Amino acid sequence: GENVEQHPSTLSVQEGDSAVIKCTYSDSASNYFPWYKQELGKGPQLIIDIRSNVGEKKDQRIAVTLNKTAKHFSLHITETQPEDSAVYFCAASISGNQFYFGTGTSLTVIP
Amino acid sequence: DSGVTQTPKHLITATGQRVTLRCSPRSGDLSVYWYQQSLDQGLQFLIQYYNGEERAKGNILERFSAQQFPDLHSELNLSSLELGDSALYFCASSVSGREHNEQFFGPGTRLTVL
Numbered sequence: 001g002e003n004v005e006q007h008p009s010t011l012s013v014q015e016g017d018s019a020v021i022k023c024t025y026s027d028s029a030s031n032y033f034p035w036y037k038q039e040l041g042k043g044p045q046l047i048i049d050i051r052s053n054v055g056e057k058k059d060q061r062i063a064v065t066l067n068k069t070a071k072h073f074s075l076h077i078t079e080t081q082p083e084d085s086a087v088y089f090c091a092a093s094i095s096g097n098q099f100y101f102g103t104g105t106s107l108t109v110i111p
Numbered sequence: 112d113s114g115v116t117q118t119p120k121h122l123i124t125a126t127g128q129r130v131t132l133r134c135s136p137r138s139g140d141l142s143v144y145w146y147q148q149s150l151d152q153g154l155q156f157l158i159q160y161y162n163g164e165e166r167a168k169g170n171i172l173e174r175f176s177a178q179q180f181p182d183l184h185s186e187l188n189l190s191s192l193e194l195g196d197s198a199l200y201f202c203a204s205s206v207s208g209r210e211h212n213e214q215f216f217g218p219g220t221r222l223t224v225l
Contacts, residue, residue, distance in 0.1 A: 034213075034214070036216075041218075043115075043203070043217055043218055043219055044154070044201070044216050045113070049213070091154075096142075096207075096212060097159060097166060097167035098159070098167045098168075098169055099144065100156060100169075101156070102153070103153040104154075
């Protein structure tokens with residue numbers, strides 16, 4: 001089955017700096033890669049996603065890049081703010097079925 | 112508020128018991144997913160239903176079963192509970208279960224097995 005690895009497990013950045021979280025996947029059939037933000041006591045919330053026919057996608061301060069050949073994808077958050085502090089999960093899926101999640105990155109933005 | 116509801120919020124039970132977790136998807140969503148989140152294993156996909164039919168199966172134990180009813184709500188049944196089953200159980204829903212349809216997660220049910 002699919003195996004998703006996520007790094008780093010914890011990340012601390014100064015407010016205003018950029019944060020980068022990286023994931024790799026193993027199954028070349030995976031074609032959908034969402035990123036989720038989970039705040040304490042809540043369920044994960046989709047923040048951005050990318051499909052395998054796209055190399056990069058941006059939404060304001062958040063961007064995701066995908067390298068299908070290398071089977072890795074990354075989340076970039078620019079101009080970080082304290083409210084960005086949360087746990088971030090990457091995931092890989094084949095056509096919306098069987099989502100496989102990374103182990104999460106706990107991001108702390110220091111004011 | 113995602114529009115996905117889960118009950119109960121908390122559940123405390125003993126080893127060997129059986130429990131049922133309930134999920135109501137967002138209005139209009141046909142697909143329901145179940146996940147287990149534990150401290151040491153992160154988010155694990157358990158099973159997906161689409162319009163009443165099982166569509167995909169992940170790391171779901173044989174002691175666990177699920178179903179989706181005609182009104183589209185779903186139940187996850189956990190039996191012969193073990194200490195290791197203690198975790199957060201999330202339900203998510205999406206319109207059709209296709210890759211470009213966003214999954215909306217419920218607030219979760221925290222299960223504690225003593």
